[in-house]
Each structure stands twice: as structure tokens, then as C-alpha cells.
Amino acid sequence: MASVRLDNVRKVYDNGQVGVQGASFDIRDGELLVLVGPSGCGKSTLLRMIAGLEAISSGDLYIGERRVNEVAPKDRDIAMVFQSYALYPHMTVAQNLAFGLKLRGHGKDEIAARVAKAAATLGMTQMLDKLPREMSGGQRQRVALGRALVREPAVFLLDEPLSNLDAKLRHSVRTEIARLHRALGATMIYVTHDQVEAMTLGERIVVLNEGAIQQIDTPMALYRRPANLFVAGFLGSPAMNVLRGRLQADPALSLLLDSGERMALGEAAVASDWLGKPVAVGIRPEDLRVVDAGAAGFEALVESVEPVGNEAFVHLVGAGQTLVARMSPDALPEVGQSLRLRPTPAALHFFDGDSGERLQAG
Template sequence: MAKVQLQGVRKVYDNGQVAVQGATFEVADGELMVLVGPSGCGKSTLLRMVAGLEEISGGTLSIGDRVVNDVAPKDRDIAMVFQSYALYPHMTVAENLAFGLKLRGHDKATIAKRVNDAAQTLGLTEMLDKLPKAMSGGQRQRVALGRALVREPAVFLLDEPLSNLDAKLRHSVRTEIAQLHRKLGTTMIYVTHDQVEAMTLGQRIVVLKDGVIQQIDTPMALYDRPANLFVAGFLGSPAMNVLRGRLEQGVEGVVVQDGALRAPLGNATIDPAWIGRTLAVGVRPEHLQPAAAGDATAFEAVIDGIEPVGNEIFVNMTHGSQALVMRVAPQALPAVGGTIRVAIQPQGLHFFDADSGERLNYDV
């Protein structure tokens, strides 16, 4: 096992395109760190630089106590699992698992032990004689994980390994990866565009946009205190509601006002200096709720759609020209096209600068 340190790591292509801008962070020994962001944000490029598959344009990359900027991939003591399984179709599971070890000149006894240990860990023992074509996608991805596992590397790198699986398989293999990490305690860097994967797998998460790190923190810290509007909107499903408008002091308390939009912020206590200022006010769908009778801090919204998803309901609404989503427990609601009175729970408020999108300090 080993820690991974990046100090000002950059990637600039020959055409001048900057893919990664000065990435600085440390993955602790034994940590599972997730890199997440939309397509083209630089997360896979960053992982490939750690692997040695992309040249580093600037900065320093260390694995353990060794700077590896100019070290060949095969000498970095890493193993990588790709989005495609990349299994040899003519080889059995056992032969696929053993192939890399044979290339590195390990003896037969060592190879047999490592293959059997990996197969047992990943539940592949009964499949060692199968060809990849006779296996499901989830089983093939486990073989790909096993091929990395037998290497016993200091660092595992996983580049969107679940993207080719259906939803049910993604969940089961995701669980297996989490269990594998807990069992092995190996340093892992995991790349995904899927926020659910990021939130459920990562001990910490690096959020990227356009090659720039936006925030690094634990999953719930990112969810509860996003550093900016991008992080706030990217993590969470449905996404955070954002009300843009001028903060005013009304008879019902502090309100966000912008044309037909007038949303009271419950009994929120804010910095007096914000009154009269145009801000972006974020509120998660679960912090919008049907108002109690007589609630003077409620506002009226039109129901555009109702999405029952089993244990909860997503209510799509419009207030003024503002689209909103509310997450509620199953209950009777007005029909689509009807109106509903909605209250904001102030403990769920987030305030951002309307221009920069940066978070403003706020404590209930």
C-alpha cells in the first residue's frame, strides 16, 4: 500500500488545450478516493497521469515516497481496471487472471496461490474454467478486478469500471468493490461521472469541472456544505433548487424576490448585510415541504408533475417562472395543474454569490 500525492499537476496538450489545471491533493495510504465530474472535466486524464499513461505537463506526482513523473507505468506498482473489461476472449478466467503474472516471470506456485486467493475473494472459484463469453457483465467485471488484485499493487486505479453494466449489476458490483476495499485496505482511486457511485464509495471525493478541482471532502460534507453552485447542483438527485433574487425583509420574514418570484425563507436568520443584495439561494428538494395550515411563511406553487418512486414522491412545481422540485413521503397531493402551499425549512438553506457562485458562510 502507498499514499499518492499530487502537487500542482497539470496536463496541457500540444494544441494548447488545458485538460487539468494544477491538481493538488493527497490520497492517504489505504484510502478510497473518488474523482467525479461531468464528461470532459479531466478526471480520467488525471487518473491516466497517475497510471503513467499520460505524460505530466507540470507539477509533481509521488507514489509512496517516490516521485514517479518519469517512471514507466510497469514500474509504478499500480494496477488499473478500465471501463471495458479487456479480457482475452480465448482464455479461461484462470488464464486471464494469471496472464500478467506470467509476463512478470512469477513461478507457478506463486501464480496458482494468487489466482486462487483472488478467485475466492471475488467469488470466482466456480468460474475459473469458464470463458468470458459464458459470463455475465458483472462476472466479467469481477474478473477484471481480479486481474488487478493478483498483482498485489500498492495502488488500484479504477476508470469508470461500472459504466457498461445495467443498474442492478452496477449496484451489486459497487457493493463488491466497497467490500473488497474494506477487506484489503488498499489505496484506491476511482473515477466516475455517476454521483451515486461517488457518494456511496468514496471516503473522500474530488469534484472536478473543466480541469479544475472545485472541492475535496467527505461525501456528506460535500452534500451539506457545497463550496459553490456547481458542486451544489452536481451532487444530489434531484438537484438542489436555486432561487435567484434580491433578499428583502417582508412581513413574513426574509424573502427572495425577483418579479413573480417571492419565496419566504421561513424563520431563517441571515447576515443583515445581505438584505438588498441579489443572491442565489439553494434549497435541497427534501427541505421543501407542504406547508402546515396557517403557515405565514409559505408560498404558493403550481404542480407540474408528480413522480412516485416507491418510498417517496418527487413533486415538480413552478413558482413564478422558477421550476422547483420537492421530495416528500408518499401522501395525497393536489392534482397536476393544481396549487400547493410550500414552506422552506431554513436548516436546509445555502447562500451563494450570484456572480461568482461561491458559497457564503451561513449557520442557522
């Protein structure tokens, strides 16, 4: 396996459009790193540049200690798994797994050993004689993984490999990929637009938007301390609630909302020099509590209730906007009911109301 290093890697197309804006980060040997962001953010372009399928406009890319900007894809010692399975329909599983090795001139005995090892690792030993049309979507995606696995590459690149699977199969194959990574200790770079996949698979996550890196950190660090409003809203399901207004201290800290209401913030930590300035206050749905009438907080009207098993998402209108609260399913409010809500002060996130960047605690 090998590490990967990007040093100010950029992609600018012939029409002047910037696909990737100066990406710089390291992927450790044996790490599973996820590139995540909305459609068009540059994550697949970045992966294709690492693969050699997209030319690098400027910057340097290293796999191990070797600069590979001008190295052909076949010579980069990488294997790629795509969104589509791209299996040869007339070939059996064994033949699909072996085909790439044959093209590279490996001997029959080595090919047979690698195919058998990959099939055993992925639980496909009994499927080697099947054709792709005789298999489920999840099984075919495992064959695609196996085709990369037999290569024994330095780096695995996975470009939205679960997008064509239904929810149950996505969970199953996602678990398979995580198990495979642990077993192999392989260096993997995984692209997805699904923040659940990113949070459950990645040892670290690179969040991209409009070609620019927004933040790089572990899944829970991103969730607990997002660097800006984009990351705060993108990671987390349901998304973080954001209330806009100006900080007041009269004498206790409060937020004068744009709607004209005032929300007490208790002992929340934010720099005092932001008093009177426009801020955005982020509240995760689990940190929005129902309190007794007359307690500090604000009124909100229940619009809909979504029970999802061991929890429920309550959609409300309050403070001049829509909000979501995560609640226990045991005592749910009725649609149309008015609730008094108060956020947990210690769990609040403060952002610059104009730039969206996170504010430091006071």
C-alpha cells in the same frame, strides 16, 4: 499499499487546451477516493496521469515517497481497471488472471497461489475454467477486478468500471468493490460521472469541473455544505433547487425573487452585508414543505408526480421557475393542483448570485 500525493499537477495539450488545472491533494494509504464530475471535466485525464498513461505537463506526483513523473507505468506499482473488461476471449478466467503475472516473470507456484486467492476473494473459484463469453457482464467485470487484484499493487485505479453494466449489476458490483476495499484496506482511486456511485463508495470525493477542483470532502459534508453552485447542483438526486433574487429585511429576512414574488426566510443564517445584493438560495427537495394557504411561502403549480416507492418527486412551477419537492407517497397532490410551499429556514444554502461561491453565515 501506499499513499498518493499530487502537487499542482497540470495537463496542457499541444493545442493549448488545459485538461487539468493544478490539482493538489493527498490520498491516504488505504483510502478509497472518488474523482467525480461531468464528461470532459478532467477526471479520467487525472487518473491516467497517476497511471503514467498521460504525460504530466507540470507539477509533481508521488506514490509513497517516490516521485513518479518520469517512471514508466509498469514500474509505478499500480493496477488499473477500465470501463471495458478487456479480457482475452480465448483464455479461461484462470488464464486471464495469470497472464499479467507470467509476463512479469513470476513462478508457477506463486501465480497459482495468487490466482486462487483472488478467485476466493471475489467468489470466482467455480468460474476459473470458464471463458469470458460464458459469463455475465457482472462476472466479467469481477474477472477484470481479479486481474488487478492478483498484481497486489500499491494503488488500484478504477476508471468508470461500472459504466457498461445495467442498474442492477452496477449496484451488485459496486457493493463488491466496497467489500473488497474493506477487506484489503487497499488504496483505491475511483473515477465516475455518476454521483450516486461517488456518494456511496467514496470515503472522500474530489469534485471536478472544466479541469479544476471544485471541492474535496466526505460525501455528506459535500451534500450538506457545498462550496459553490456547481457542487450544490451536481451532488444530490434530484438536484438542489436554486432561487435567485435579492435579500431583504423588512423587518424579517426574505428573498425578493427575480419573478417579483417575496419568500420569507425565517431565521435563516446569512451575513447581513448581503442585504440588497443578488444571491442564489439553494433548497434541497426534501427541505421544501407544503404549508397551509395564507402561510408564509410562495405558490407553485404541480406539473408531474413521480412515485418511486417509499417517496415521490413532485415537479412544480413556482417562483418563476421549475422546482422539485421530495414528498411522502401517502398523500400526493394532483397534477395541476396549486400548492403553498415554504423552505425549511435552517436548511437553506446561500451563494453569491454572480460568482456562485458559498456565502458564510452571519
